[in-house]
Amino acid sequence: MTSPVYLKIFEDIKSKINNAGLKPGETILSEAALCKEYGASRATVRKGLAILVNEGFIYSIPGKGHFVQDPQHNKYTVFYDEMKNSINSVDKTKLLEVNIILPDERLANELQITKNKKVIIIRRLFYTDGEPVAYDVKYLLYYKGMPIVEKEIEYSTFPEMMAKGMPLFSLKKTLTISAQIPDDMIKKYLDIYNQLALLVVEQKLFDHENKPIGLGITSFRGDYIKLLGSGE
């Protein structure tokens, strides 16, 4: 039941910041002072401080000391998976097209390639409980180890497709989330007859050198998906 000393130090200082009303920029006791206060070695004190730094409560300036950090009020963590969201999950997909195309201006630009470089296009429909809920297009640069088995393509998430045959942890990604009105093609695919907004999520994948290797655009029925985020 006895928790480690460094955790005690961590929690003490954390609650001092919260309860004793320390303001951002104010200084924390020095490491030496904390050693005395807790009768602990410097390594132990530093371990406690390291956690505080790591979790964004304080920062340190060599030669000066530790200071209370300004809280980040606008940072959120979002879990996004085309196939699975907070409301329900994709239980069926339909492969509309797998093809090799030459990119148009916009796509060549997005993927930072010339217009004569071939690109794989995959178009799918996502279903939940038999209803079409999203229209999905992916553009991939050819990569070694790329999935070519249709079964694999049908139920793969975009990062899953691209991570195959790539070094672990080398995949970087960006998301762009917007709301749009469906065009006629999407209306047809998604059985939309009334007014309905689309939540459009664009995923761009990059390799370890930050070169784009894929672009994915998923258009969800607005009544089907909600993206969730959390932060502190």
Place this chain on the structure above:
Amino acid sequence: MTSPVYLKIFEDIKSKINNAGLKPGETILSEAALCKEYGASRATVRKGLAILVNEGFIYSIPGKGHFVQDPQHNKYTVFYDEMKNSINSVDKTKLLEVNIILPDERLANELQITKNKKVIIIRRLFYTDGEPVAYDVKYLLYYKGMPIVEKEIEYSTFPEMMAKGMPLFSLKKTLTISAQIPDDMIKKYLDIYNQLALLVVEQKLFDHENKPIGLGITSFRGDYIKLLGSGE
């Protein structure tokens, strides 16, 4: 120019994971072995490993060893600020209403309060370059140190409003992002005559005990906002 030993260890192992094609679940050299390999003390080796753990590359099981972690392919970081997004910024706001109301069923539920508990409502319009771009409603539970000056309300972000007079770092938040068709009231406020989708962002704020203390709903013109995220 000589970087610390623990960083060298960190980067070596990281690139071993990426290039030598280690699979998730495979084991890393033991701390003792790494000490020998780098001629370093255990503390130094552990510091390198700690970074790898912290950044999600490996995990450890006491008594067994360190193992390669499964990469998180669906985690993203999103920066969201009602007043400032990637495309442009709110340069003017209009306060439509500041009032005290009794919550209806849904609101009482969201805020986990009884229906006779009073709630502050703030309704605003956000403008960019003279055009209305978002309709914003906030519901706040009364809190000590709450802003009551109109100027303060007009240009404050939701977390900014609530963080006043609260302990630093005690504010927790969730986001819910969806796409909707505007109702008539919002159409009027936002000068929408054609078909246009709304990107609706719901923010819920919680205190340190995870009790809801505020709900904010911002409806952006779909052609005005894109939310951005990034991950690795």
Place this chain on the structure above:
DNA sequence: CAGTGGTCTAGACCACAGC
């Protein structure tokens, strides 16, 4: 039992802030 990681100590030397 030997091997693993988790905690902790008591030193040391360094570069840098600030007086």
Place this chain on the structure above:
DNA sequence: CTGTGGTCTAGACCACTGC
């Protein structure tokens, strides 16, 4: 100059795993 944090060593003891 003293005080600060940053790096590093060489030990120690513990709890746990797996044979």
